[in-house]
Amino acid sequence: MRVLVTGADGFVGKHLCRYLRQQGDEVVEADGPPAPGANSGASLDVTVPRNVREVVEAARPEVVVHLAGLSSVASSHQDPARAFSVNALGAVHLLAAVRDVAPKARILLIGSAEMYGAVPAGTRATEEFPLRPLSPYAASKVAAEVAGLQFQRATSLEVVAVRPFNHIGAGQAPHFVVPSFARQVEAIRARRSPDMLRVGDLTVTRDFSHVDDVVRAYRLLALQATPGETYNVCSGEGRTIKSLLDELLEIAGVTAKVEVDRLRLRPAEISSLVGDPAKLRKLGWEPSRTVREALRDVLQEARAAAGGGG
Numbered sequence: 001m002r003v004l005v006t007g008a009d010g011f012v013g014k015h016l017c018r019y020l021r022q023q024g025d026e027v028v029e030a031d032g033p034p035a036p037g038a039n040s041g042a043s044l045d046v047t048v049p050r051n052v053r054e055v056v057e058a059a060r061p062e063v064v065v066h067l068a069g070l071s072s073v074a075s076s077h078q079d080p081a082r083a084f085s086v087n088a089l090g091a092v093h094l095l096a097a098v099r100d101v102a103p104k105a106r107i108l109l110i111g112s113a114e115m116y117g118a119v120p121a122g123t124r125a126t127e128e129f130p131l132r133p134l135s136p137y138a139a140s141k142v143a144a145e146v147a148g149l150q151f152q153r154a155t156s157l158e159v160v161a162v163r164p165f166n167h168i169g170a171g172q173a174p175h176f177v178v179p180s181f182a183r184q185v186e187a188i189r190a191r192r193s194p195d196m197l198r199v200g201d202l203t204v205t206r207d208f209s210h211v212d213d214v215v216r217a218y219r220l221l222a223l224q225a226t227p228g229e230t231y232n233v234c235s236g237e238g239r240t241i242k243s244l245l246d247e248l249l250e251i252a253g254v255t256a257k258v259e260v261d262r263l264r265l266r267p268a269e270i271s272s273l274v275g276d277p278a279k280l281r282k283l284g285w286e287p288s289r290t291v292r293e294a295l296r297d298v299l300q301e302a303r304a305a306a307g308g309g310g
Helices: 011-022 050-059 072-078 080-101 135-154 177-189 212-224 241-252 291-305
Strands: 002-006 026-030 065-066 106-110 158-164 166-168 194-201 206-212 230-233 239-240 256-261
Touching: 002 050, 011 026, 011 065, 011 212, 026 050, 050 080, 065 212, 072 080, 072 256, 080 106, 080 135, 106 212, 135 158, 135 230, 158 212, 166 212, 166 291, 177 241, 177 291, 194 230, 194 241, 206 212, 206 291, 212 230, 230 241, 239 241, 241 291
Parallel strands: 002 026, 002 065, 065 106, 106 158, 158 230, 166 206, 194 256
Antiparallel strands: 206 239
């Protein structure tokens, strides 16, 4: 199949494009969105309708996986308008372009587990859970999904809404929690810094998957999902951030003290966010990689970035 991947230069985009090609698919990469000091060579600005239409016209896709967007919850609190402009209005621009240019294409709108807001501890969110976003980022993703499902109902577009939970692996931006930990752990291991880790809230519980399993799920959904439906992509297992940090330290053979950095705390934190993957598993998806493997990948990347000293 011919797949247009927006945000192809991002963490998940790179993994997805590589996996699709391994499966024999034809991939058209569209980088973006533009951000100050980043993505200077981006070929797609989702906030510009004409640009979006030109990209879709050139690609003539059978499937579109819409990954382009602003993914930082913290940044969305600082600039809510930009979060909505890129994540919500950008999705509308893409939907309109595909409707007009490639109306038979299937669109995977990639949302976020953050859309659920707080999920009671010990509970796994199903796709039927109410959406109660706590950040502008999450609210902008809710708006994008609502628009996508409206397009699906009102036109012939095949829109599938996807709600991925946390995923980790090599290539993730350093401001995310696991690569941030990994860089600090590697610096301590190599004796380039004191044995002190600066962290945010370690008590929160999240649902983590290896990024390789996430991109496998996306391709499966492109082939088998029911248009107009929503699907969680998750493991169904909750882990505290502290447990991830402890495992990283164990893998690296490092001991360190921990100091809470108030700048790493969110204005509105979600104490527990775990999903139910039953609907996705009915399509035949099962995890094939472990969180520990992902942690090893991130540590190896941090070591390589630092020159492998020690």
